Amino acid sequence: RGTAFNKGVLLKHLLDDHQVDGIGDPTQAHMVAIDARAPLYDGGICTRIDCVSLGVVVNREAVRFYDEGEDFWPKRYAIWGRLVAQQPGQIAYSIIDSKAIGRFMPPVFPGVKADSLPELAQKLGLDVDTFMQTMTAYNSACKVGNFDHTALDDCHTEGVTPAKTHWARPIDTGPFYAxxxxxxxxxxxxxxxxxxxxxxxxxxxxxxxxxxxxxxxxGNVLGKGYTAGVGMSIGTAFGRIAGRNAALAAAGKDAERGAVKDEV
Ligand SMILES: Cc1cc2nc3c(=O)[nH]c(=O)nc-3n(C[C@H](O)[C@H](O)[C@H](O)COP(=O)(O)OP(=O)(O)OC[C@H]3O[C@@H](n4cnc5c(N)ncnc54)[C@H](O)[C@@H]3O)c2cc1C
Known part of the structure; x- marks a missing residue:
C-alpha cells in the first residue's frame, strides 16, 4: 500500500545474511482490503474500502466467508486484506445498499451501482443464482434491533454461517453498491x-x-490483528528510544543508554 521502497529488502538482509534474531509470524500482517483498482504503490489511504461492517462481503464464488460485524472497524480493517488473500483469486466484493451511504469514508472512485441485487451480481461477473442464495440467506437471518454503528449493537444474524454479529441489517434498499x-x-x-x-x-x-x-x-508488539494507530505509535515511541541510544553509542556513552521505562 505504501512506497515502492518498502519491500522488506533490509529486513531480509539482516535476518538472512547477518543472522539478527527475528520475531513474529510472517503470515500475519497489517493487510487492508483495498480498492481492487488501486495502483500497486502509493495509492494512499483513499484506496481503503471502509463499508465492510455496513454490509456483507462475498468472494468470487459469491459466498460470504467471515463475520463482517465482528468488532469496530478500526480494530478490524487491517485483518480484511489477509481474509481476502485466502479467497480464490485473492479478490472479494464488499456489498452495501443505500442505507449505508453517508456512514463511511467514501473511496475516491464510485462503486458498481445497480437497482437490483441480480443486476449487481451480473455487473460484477458473479454467478447470479449463488449470489441471490447468499443474499437471501443473509437477509432472512438478520435480527434487527437498535442499529447503532457507534456501538457493538444488537443487530445480528441467526441461522447463517458465518454469522454477522453486529450491524446486521437486510440489504434490501436500492440502489445497491459493490x-x-x-x-x-x-x-x-x-x-x-x-x-x-x-x-x-x-x-x-x-x-x-x-x-x-x-x-x-x-512483531515485538503485534502478534495478530491490529488497532488503528499502532503503526505510527511504534515508529514514534521506539524511534525516539532507538535514535537516542544510537546517538549515545556513536558518542561512546554506552552507559547512558536508556530503555522504554525511561521514556515513560
Ligand atoms: C496508505 C497508508 C496509510 C496508513 N495509515 C496509517 C494510520 O492512519 N495510522 C497509523 O498509525 N499508521 C498508518 N500507516 C502505517 C504507517 O504509516 C507506517 O507503519 C509507518 O509510517 C512506518 O514507519 P517506519 O519508519 O517503520 O517505515 P517507513 O516509513 O517505511 O521508513 C522506512 C524508510 O527506509 C527507507 N529505506 C528502505 N530501504 C532502504 C535502504 N536499503 N537504504 C536506505 N533506506 C531505505 C525507505 O525509503 C523509507 O523512507 C499507513 C500506511 C500506509 C501505507
Whole structure:
C-alpha cells in the first residue's frame, strides 16, 4: 500500500545474511482490503474500502466467508486484506445498499451501482443464482434491533454461517453498491527482535550499536490483528528510544543508554 521502497529488502538482509534474531509470524500482517483498482504503490489511504461492517462481503464464488460485524472497524480493517488473500483469486466484493451511504469514508472512485441485487451480481461477473442464495440467506437471518454503528449493537444474524454479529441489517434498499477489494500489505509482523532499549539482538545478545524502530520490529508488539494507530505509535515511541541510544553509542556513552521505562 505504501512506497515502492518498502519491500522488506533490509529486513531480509539482516535476518538472512547477518543472522539478527527475528520475531513474529510472517503470515500475519497489517493487510487492508483495498480498492481492487488501486495502483500497486502509493495509492494512499483513499484506496481503503471502509463499508465492510455496513454490509456483507462475498468472494468470487459469491459466498460470504467471515463475520463482517465482528468488532469496530478500526480494530478490524487491517485483518480484511489477509481474509481476502485466502479467497480464490485473492479478490472479494464488499456489498452495501443505500442505507449505508453517508456512514463511511467514501473511496475516491464510485462503486458498481445497480437497482437490483441480480443486476449487481451480473455487473460484477458473479454467478447470479449463488449470489441471490447468499443474499437471501443473509437477509432472512438478520435480527434487527437498535442499529447503532457507534456501538457493538444488537443487530445480528441467526441461522447463517458465518454469522454477522453486529450491524446486521437486510440489504434490501436500492440502489445497491459493490466494491471489488484486493489485499493491500502495509507491513508484515515478521521483524527484528528487540529488548527495551530498542537494540537488535544477535544470538540473544543485544547489539552495541544497531537499533530498530517501526515496522521492522512490529512483531515485538503485534502478534495478530491490529488497532488503528499502532503503526505510527511504534515508529514514534521506539524511534525516539532507538535514535537516542544510537546517538549515545556513536558518542561512546554506552552507559547512558536508556530503555522504554525511561521514556515513560
Ligand atoms: C496508505 C497508508 C496509510 C496508513 N495509515 C496509517 C494510520 O492512519 N495510522 C497509523 O498509525 N499508521 C498508518 N500507516 C502505517 C504507517 O504509516 C507506517 O507503519 C509507518 O509510517 C512506518 O514507519 P517506519 O519508519 O517503520 O517505515 P517507513 O516509513 O517505511 O521508513 C522506512 C524508510 O527506509 C527507507 N529505506 C528502505 N530501504 C532502504 C535502504 N536499503 N537504504 C536506505 N533506506 C531505505 C525507505 O525509503 C523509507 O523512507 C499507513 C500506511 C500506509 C501505507
Amino acid at each position: 466494491y471489488a477489494v484486493r489485499p493491500g500489505v502495509t507491513f508484515t509482523y515478521l521483524g527484528l527482535k528487540v529488548d527495551d532499549t530498542a537494540a537488535v539482538r544477535f544470538a540473544d545478545q543485544p547489539s552495541r550499536n544497531l537499533f530498530v524502530a517501526g515496522e521492522m520490529m512490529a
